[in-house]
Amino acid sequence: MINFILDPKAGVPFYRQIIDQIKFGIASGKLKTGEQLPTVRALAVELKVNLNTVAKAYKELEIQNVLETQQGTGTFITENIITVSEKEKNKKLQDICQEFCTIAFSYGFTKDDIINQLQKQK
Secondary structure, eight states: OOOOOOOTTSSSOHHHHHHHHHHHHHHHTSSOTTOEEOOHHHHHHHHTOOHHHHHHHHHHHHHTTSEEEETTTEEEEOSOOOOOOHHHHHHHHHHHHHHHHHHHHHTTOOHHHHHHHHHHOO
């Protein structure tokens, strides 16, 4: 199971963040085919969001055939293989870098400071 984390500062609607995290969880292998997701109500309570937010995310993923809801049983990951396209990965990296740089620059760090620190990361 994945640990859902919503970022109100991301500028991305919460339902979209839930969708992205489920898809990434599947693509990365953290979510397996047939695995049951929390109920709409349980996830809404956990994330402190409206029930409709989670329901909208689940519904969109059902339409994309990523999830399957079985009445009275729950919502499960389907057998479809989820891969993240190069375009989508590059866009995500771009978004992450933009947010990261905005925060770093607000603290007065330069590009060189950032590059030096990134090169130290393993």
